[in-house]
Amino acid sequence: MYKNAETATLEALKMQAIGITVTLHSFLQASDIERIKKQESTIFSEILLDERWEGIAFVALYSMDGTIILHSNPALMGKKIEKITATFNNNAPYYHFVTLGTGERVFVSDSKMIIHKRPYILRVALHTYPAEAVLRTAKMHVMFMIVSAILIISGGLFSIMLLSKVEKMQDKIRELENLSMLSRVLAHEIRNPLGSIKGFAQYLTKKISDASLKEYLNIIVKESIRLERLTDELSQYANPQKFNINEINLKEVLHEISLSFVNQNKEIEFSVTADDIYVKTDADKLKQILNNILQNAVDAVSEAREKKVTITAEKINGKIKIEIADTGTGMDENILNRAIEPFFTTKSKGSGLGLAIVKKLCDFLKIELEIKSKKGEGTKVCLRMPEYQ
Secondary structure, eight states, rough: HHHHHHHHHHHHHHHHHHHHHHHHHHHHSSSSSSHHHHHOOOHHHHTTOOEEEEEEEEEEOOOSSSSSESSSGGGGEEEESSOOOGGGSSSOOEEEEETTSSOOOOEEEEEEEEETTTTEEEEEEEEEHHHHHHHHHHHHHHHHHHHOOOHHHHHHHHHHHHHHHHHHHHHHHHHHHHHHHHHHHHHHHHHHHHHHHHHHHHHHHHHHOOOHHHHHHHHHHHHHHHHHHHHHHHHHHHHHOOEEEEEEEHHHHHHHHHHHHHHHHHTTEEEEEEEOEEEEHHHHHHHHHHHHHHHHHHHHHHTTOOOOEEEEEEEEETTEEEEEEEEOOOOOOOHHHTSSSSTTTOOOTOOOOOOHHHHHHHTTOOEEEEEEEEETTTTEEEEEEEEOO
């Protein structure tokens, strides 16, 4: 029985490592590794704060020459380690144990992966003390089995429970492979602790007089707000709320949406041309679509010499056409083809969900979405919906 428990706990560690590897692989495939590296991203550090991945010792991404590209300890990024290049010869995950500088023995999973045509090794290190605790318990059961048949039954039940836990972990891995499920779980699990972090940081800002400490606290608050916005976007993408269809005046909606952008971006020239068009749709969801498109337009023209955003709405061939055009930097063919992919972004602090949410809401509202863009020539986004009868 002890041998079985040892095998089962090792499998449990492997399953946990596989789950984390699969999730991070999906994230890294949708990310710009070089940009994350230049920004000295702490995304791997944030993983250690996730309660659902409790037990992680560290996470790291290595290049072929052993350079640490990303690490849950940002201080190690850019350094090199030995004995990692040989791992690139293994196509299957390499599981082994490593003793850290602190003397702790951790379980390590090294997985080779190709990200944007470049080979990397993703290393996931797990604390072994939970598994060792299980093994100690199993050993005690083996000793008592010799004396009492009752403990034999208890030992059998323990094995069943352990195997059941492994099966649940395997089911969880399959769920994590579903991007929509992952988004929903992340949005739910992050929101509450994030609110506490922001709240305490705001409280300390009022209580502390040291200017340098206030500066750090303000950074915490700003980043917390950014993460709150990301969790909202994740929730909206993964689980759109029910739709409420009503008749609206499209001209009034466009002027209402554009007004907030006009007030906040005085340096940009906005032009709104729309007829009095009435349509049946969900006003809130349509506003969300227009907000996301306009925000992208504002971001694009902020770096351009000519800063102009044009919004038009008209009836054409039995359909209502809304067009939002900007004189921004535009997109090349490669970026345009990936523009609506979830988590794909060229912005330094973008979530990559803006246009993905737009596409999903357009599909639900039966709105045709078309994006035209050329590098250096700006972007046009067209929305077409049936004319209201």
